[in-house]
Amino acid sequence: AAKDGGRGRYHFYSEDLHADAEARSQMEEDLRDALAKGQLEMFYQPVVSTSTENITGFEALMRWHHPVKGWISPHRFIESAEDTGMIQQLGEWALRQACEQLAEWPGEIRMAVNVSPLQFANPQLPSIVANAIASAGIKPSQLELEITETVFLQDSAATDAMFAALKNLGVRLALDDFGTGYSSLGYLKKAPFDKIKIDKSFVRGITEAGSRNAAIIASITSLAHSLGMETTAEGVETMDELDLVRVHGCSHVQGFIYERPLDAQQASERLASGLAAVARGPRCSRAPRQTML
Numbered sequence: 001a002a003k004d005g006g007r008g009r010y011h012f013y014s015e016d017l018h019a020d021a022e023a024r025s026q027m028e029e030d031l032r033d034a035l036a037k038g039q040l041e042m043f044y045q046p047v048v049s050t051s052t053e054n055i056t057g058f059e060a061l062m063r064w065h066h067p068v069k070g071w072i073s074p075h076r077f078i079e080s081a082e083d084t085g086m087i088q089q090l091g092e093w094a095l096r097q098a099c100e101q102l103a104e105w106p107g108e109i110r111m112a113v114n115v116s117p118l119q120f121a122n123p124q125l126p127s128i129v130a131n132a133i134a135s136a137g138i139k140p141s142q143l144e145l146e147i148t149e150t151v152f153l154q155d156s157a158a159t160d161a162m163f164a165a166l167k168n169l170g171v172r173l174a175l176d177d178f179g180t181g182y183s184s185l186g187y188l189k190k191a192p193f194d195k196i197k198i199d200k201s202f203v204r205g206i207t208e209a210g211s212r213n214a215a216i217i218a219s220i221t222s223l224a225h226s227l228g229m230e231t232t233a234e235g236v237e238t239m240d241e242l243d244l245v246r247v248h249g250c251s252h253v254q255g256f257i258y259e260r261p262l263d264a265q266q267a268s269e270r271l272a273s274g275l276a277a278v279a280r281g282p283r284c285s286r287a288p289r290q291t292m293l
């Protein structure tokens with residue numbers, strides 16, 4: 001793009017902007033392609049009750065199988081999807097996909113789906129959710145929408161109205177990645193969450209002597225409990241972490257200690273083999289950490 005050699009600052013600057021814009025529209029095209037050509041796939045990670053050790057549901061997590069680059073992690077494309085606006089289409093697809101998958105599974109298990117703050121700001125979201133539920137034929141209470149506290153940075157009247165509209169559909173709401181952002185207690189007072197998901201950064205290191213994470217987790221779970229909310233500890237990888245988050249009152253656990261996110265086939269087999277989740281034991285912590293799958 002550097003056609004006239006970049007004389008002076010202004011040129012460098014405008015060329016950078018130009019390159020950015022080009023990269024952005026390339027990414028938009030790639031994401032559009034990915035959706036149209038079936039390169040996106042939902043994976044499902046079991047959520048386990050700490051009291052019964054049964055699988056109570058799954059979290060749906062998106063993966064991109066790129067024909068040249070291979071598997072791409074959502075850490076590398078969700079942000080671009082948000083920047084380009086493609087998140088609206090990707091998010092709707094994810095929601096439909098997850099609801100249809102849930103409809104194939106027996107029992108009253110739940111499906112959690114991540115909702116970007118940009119989807120949350122879309123006034124169409126309640127009707128998109130209602131349609132996904134109706135066409136899959138699941139109960140609204142089986143669907144849990146995971147929202148991050150970033151949504152509270154937007155216009156508060158619109159945010160309140162969106163919470164009310166979603167609650168009105170009968171879906172469950174979870175506050176994702178709790179503890180990583182502003183984590184104002186005001187959010188917990190304001191919004192009708194059914195669950196708080198405690199970020200893995202609090203779980204990591206919980207077993208170390210003198211770690212403050214244990215005290216923090218204990219206070220979050222006791223607060224959540226008195227507000228009538230469930231708590232899921234995210235990213236539990238070892239037996240020691242599992243024991244501690246249980247002792248400190250987390251009602252649910254999600255992490256490699258039980259399962260990594262599974263493809264639809266594996267998740268179905270996992271369910272068919274019984275709801276009882278079997279922890280993999282401390283060796284799990286020494287297994288090579290695969291961030292993708």
Ligand code: C2E
Pocket residue numbers: 045060061062073074075078091094114115116146176177200234235236237254255256257261291292
């Ligand atoms: P998240 O919603 O907080 O999802 C949990 C992430 O933790 C997942 O990463 C999961 O694979 C990972 N994880 C689960 N257990 C463990 C563990 O024991 N150890 C470690 N180290 N990691 C664990 P993933 O699948 O790479 O997704 C990353 C993020 O991308 C998600 O974080 C979510 O914010 C976003 N994301 C994924 N799928 C979607 C989607 O369909 N829509 C939207 N809007 N965002 C999505």
Ligand code: MG
Pocket residue numbers: 059114146176
């Ligand atoms: Mg999530």
Ligand code: MG
Pocket residue numbers: 176177197199234
């Ligand atoms: Mg999370």
Ligand code: MG
Pocket residue numbers: 176177
């Ligand atoms: Mg996240």
